[in-house]
Amino acid sequence: MHYETILYVKEEGLGIVTLNRPQQGNSINEQLIKDFNQVLDEIEMDAEVRVVVITGGEKFFCAGADLKEVRKPGRSQRSNRLFTRLERFGKLTIAAINGYALGGGCEMSLCCDFRVAAENASIGTPEVKVGIIPSGGATLRLPRLIGLAKAKELLFLGDPVNGQEALTIGLVHRVSPPGAAIEEAKKLAQGLLERPPLSLRAVKECIHAGMQIDTESAVEYFIKTADLLRGTEDYQEGRSAFREKRKPVWKGR
Numbered sequence: 741m742h743y744e745t746i747l748y749v750k751e752e753g754l755g756i757v758t759l760n761r762p763q764q765g766n767s768i769n770e771q772l773i774k775d776f777n778q779v780l781d782e783i784e785m786d787a788e789v790r791v792v793v794i795t796g797g798e799k800f801f802c803a804g805a806d807l808k809e810v811r812k813p814g815r816s817q818r819s820n821r822l823f824t825r826l827e828r829f830g831k832l833t834i835a836a837i838n839g840y841a842l843g844g845g846c847e848m849s850l851c852c853d854f855r856v857a858a859e860n861a862s863i864g865t866p867e868v869k870v871g872i873i874p875s876g877g878a879t880l881r882l883p884r885l886i887g888l889a890k891a892k893e894l895l896f897l898g899d900p901v902n903g904q905e906a907l908t909i910g911l912v913h914r915v916s917p918p919g920a921a922i923e924e925a926k927k928l929a930q931g932l933l934e935r936p937p938l939s940l941r942a943v944k945e946c947i948h949a950g951m952q953i954d955t956e957s958a959v960e961y962f963i964k965t966a967d968l969l970r971g972t973e974d975y976q977e978g979r980s981a982f983r984e985k986r987k988p989v990w991k992g993r
Contacts, residue, residue, distance in 0.1 A: 823876055977990065
């Protein structure tokens with residue numbers, strides 16, 4: 741399928757979504773929201789794709805909202821529905837950040853399961869400097885991810901951090917040389933592709949459930965999930981492969 745504001749390719753179990761508005765810093769507009777939802781529909785229906793990498797160009801991952809576009813009513817709601825969908829997406833996601841990931845671009849990356857950044861990337865939430873606040877979830881997700889103290893520093897001052905600083909505070913998982921975030925993300929993806937897909941999805945669901953419910957309910961949830969996995973072909977394959985000292989062949993069922 742052709743998309744106006746993104747590029748999409750598949751590589752052996754990996755789906756690569758590239759934001760493609762280079763003249764606008766890959767900023768988020770109505771068409772990008774539409775295209776992103778449609779590519780997630782496509783990926784969701786494709787059993788071959790198990791891990792998704794989201795990236796941009798060498799200069800911009802995403803510069804945030806498109807301030808030149810006339811803002812239609814409900815824009816914040818539409819972008820936040822996309823971010824929430826990305827956060828809860830059934831397949832694992834990796835943000836590969838080269839260049840700027842600011843405002844909504846930073847918030848988009850926070851919704852991914854992993855973040856890989858070039859050492860010279862610039863990641864932050866500068867909204868306070870222009871008299872507004874982040875409206876794509878940074879005030880919710882940043883404290884949960886990096887702790888209250890560092891989140892307040894980023895949100896109150898609005899100053900970005902580079903890739904190495906982001907690694908130090910736990911904002912990203914891995915750092916690459918300049919321009920090489922996608923290669924590092926692919927290395928991470930390869931390790932994930934070697935794991936059983938049903939287990940990965942179940943872990944993700946349990947994590948999200950545990951963030952929203954009380955401890956007793958969370959325990960019941962992950963016990964029930966683990967019991968369901970014990971009835972799958974992949975669980976039997978994993979046990980057999982362990983006994984036979986061979987590499988398992990996962991089927992996702």
